[in-house]
Amino acid sequence: MSVVAPRTGLTVGRIGERLLRHDAVPKVTGEFEYAxxxxxxxxxxxxxxxxxxxxxxxxxxxxxxxxxxxxxxxxxxxxxxxxxxxxxxxxxxxxxxxxxxxxxxxxxxxxxxxxxxxxxxxxxxxxxxxxxxxEPVVDMERALEQEPLHPNRPTMGHGYRDDPRPNVVRHLVIRHGDPEAPGDVVVTGTYELGIQDQAFLGxxxxxxxxxxxxxxxxxxxxxxxxxxxxxxxxxxxxxxxxxxxxxxxxGGAFGGxxxxxxxxxxxxxxxxxxxxxxxxxxxxxxxxxHVHRHPARIRCEHRATREGRLTCVRMRILLDGGAYASSSTAVASNAASFALGPYRVDNALIESTAVYTNNPPCGAMRGFGAVQTCFAGEAQMDLLAAELEIDPVELRTLNALEPGDTLPTGQLITGSLPTREVIRRAAALPLPEPEELPRESVRLPGGAGNTTRGEGVRRGVGFALGFKNICYSEGFDDFCTARVVLRADGSAVVHSAAAEVGQGVVGVMLQVARTELGTDDVSLAPHTTAAVGSAGSASASRMTWMVAGAVRDACRAALEQRERQAGGEVDVERVYRHPRTTPLDPETGQITGERAHVALAVAAMRIVVEVDVELGLTRVVWVGTAQDVGKAVNPLAVEGQIEGGIAQGLGLAVMEELVTRDGEILNASFTDYLIPTALDMPPVDIELIEVAEPDAPYGAKGVGEPPTVVSTAAILSALRDATGRPLTRVPVRPDDICL
Structure with a gap:
């Protein structure tokens, strides 16, 4: 049970308790001090x-x-x-x-x-x-033939596949099994995603x-x-x-x-x-x-037996990285590594290419790489289910990837990945009853902008499944440092350079320290490079895992030192590292060691939408989701991250796109670049699936990215169900759905 600490007014508690975020009230009331x-x-x-x-x-x-x-x-x-x-x-x-x-x-x-x-x-x-x-280079396909924007090829010579084509940031090929393996049924598709902005508050x-x-x-x-x-x-x-x-x-970050x-x-x-x-x-x-989400063009071919088992997947992924490299090499790798989704596929050929253009620079954004390929791959799974006349949820369950299976990179899954349980729990959530017509316009697709009585409204139900890596990958020396000072009066101070960007890492550090030290009298020092070593980045769903490990180890070391010296002040710093990863082979995309990724997290969503097919307007009515979280350090914060991730996926699905012409952004304002508001967000029912990750401190996995990875794909699945249209590009425009 959490309590409110005297003097500070901060909610205090330990691992597993539901705690309010320390910055929630000041941000809502306008009292928070931004940069x-x-x-x-x-x-x-x-x-x-x-x-x-x-x-x-x-x-x-x-x-x-x-x-x-x-x-x-x-x-x-x-x-x-x-x-x-x-x-x-x-x-x-x-x-x-x-x-x-x-x-x-x-x-x-x-x-x-x-x-x-x-x-x-x-x-x-x-x-x-x-x-x-x-002449500007603005088309990602033509960029592979036009004059190089960076003739010195700055990303070459770093262990990547050497691609002689101009403007290649990174080209990755993953060959798994026999890429020519046949199937009784074959479905193909080409999918596109526009540029999404992080649209942070500050x-x-x-x-x-x-x-x-x-x-x-x-x-x-x-x-x-x-x-x-x-x-x-x-x-x-x-x-x-x-x-x-x-x-x-x-005021928010999301990679930007x-x-x-x-x-x-x-x-x-x-x-x-x-x-x-x-x-x-x-x-x-x-x-x-700042950088944006990579726009993408993805060509897919999925092959399966008549019973619905995937036999082979072929996918070509093209990502527009804009003018500079930023994190495009990692985005290209993630897009390829998670292209197949959380499904067992014994044969695959995946090509992922990120290119330089004169478009706005692109880099990290919540779920990078996996968002793009989940959208394409889940559309393919729905196509396959329709072709085979199999329930889409049943098809996903049949092919679910679980511990003991192998990723297309050759990595054996040894940690927790409760894919079938996540599917089952999401699919079991009860759907809301349809609302009667006519009704108030605010309850119709388009809200107050709807000028009908709902005559053209159709309801659709969709389902999607996706996964992503936790922490950094491919041999990156990922570590996190924490310093703990135990004072003679029994209080403690935690030093960390972990960036609190609204995800709640401040609360995680305090929960860990209180749990390990056995006291609530714990405070945090200012986050700075001057007093402690690196904590790494608040990205890749890594910060909870990494900072929990660092603070835990520093607390335990501090207690041991205090016992040895029999009291007095103690000041210790510790560095935490997760299990070692190694790069992918540049020619085959196969692992060169035990693993390329530390751990994986899976999520599933069942979504109800309404579409006015006469006006082209949409409304997401309800979201039901189940997510693999390892161990919820703060369940309230986990639920908040899931809801926020869904909001960004909703934006990409039906409204958010930076429109460019010859490289210039034409809608650089929140008047013209639309983002979801509270009126656009549906009620969300959340099931937390807690199966501890064996290598993670306290079994906890990061939770911020999987909901964004899955929600766009799930919303599009529901929109296709409502309209019968293929809808192969996001964001969906009104013209795409008018019948």
């Missing part, structure tokens, strides 16, 4: 001049007028970057400020610092840049403060403090310890804050002016200032 709320005495305002062209040479840059304006303290170009001119999350292919070429609309060219934000904007308007436009923002000794402190909304530091320091020509990254209030935004620019301006510099993107700039 954009930061200030410092003598602070200047930074701003960025961005390219209006998707692809162009920079002929000249004239700063003279901008420098002469009042209130201007700095106007900087690439020539003012004292260290490395390039950075990148995984590959240093992105210029701090454009050097001689721009590769996407919105690429930073000049940064300024001024006394007032309006002065900074005037200075940007006074900078004169002469461009020589080049735009990119932060404050850089020079320390007077050549170093700098950066307070920023981010997902990975130490990897930010390790990109920023070389560009500033500083040692890592001279750059301290501190976590500021984060893994890549840098203002960190280097703010620090560069602060060091140049010897003044604190604050940078806050407006919403339009935010759309160009």
């Amino acid at each position: 954009s709320d930061l200030s410092a005495p003598g602070m200047l305002w930074g701003d960025t001049l961005r390219s209006p062209h998707a692809h162009a040479h920079i002929v000249s840059v004239d700063l003279s007028k901008a420098l002469s304006l009042p209130g201007i303290h700095a106007v900087l170009t690439h020539a003012d970057v004292p260290g490395s001119k390039h950075y990148g999350l995984e590959f240093a292919d992105q210029p701090v400020l454009a050097v001689d070429r721009v590769r996407y609309v919105g690429e930073p060219v000049v940064v300024v610092a001024a006394e007032h934000p309006e002065q900074a904007k005037r200075a940007l308007g006074a900078v004169v840049v002469e461009y020589a436009p080049l 735009p990119e923002s932060g404050l850089a403060v020079p320390d007077g000794e050549g170093g700098v402190d950066v307070y920023v909304a981010t997902q990975w403090l130490h990897v930010d530091r390790d990109q920023v320091a070389p560009c500033l020509g500083l040692r890592p310890e001279q750059v301290r990254i501190h976590l500021a209030g984060v 804050r893994e890549d840098l935004s203002m960190q280097i620019h703010g620090a560069l301006l602060a060091l140049h002016t010897s003044r604190p510099v604050k940078m806050v993107y407006d919403r339009a700039e935010s759309f160009t200032g």
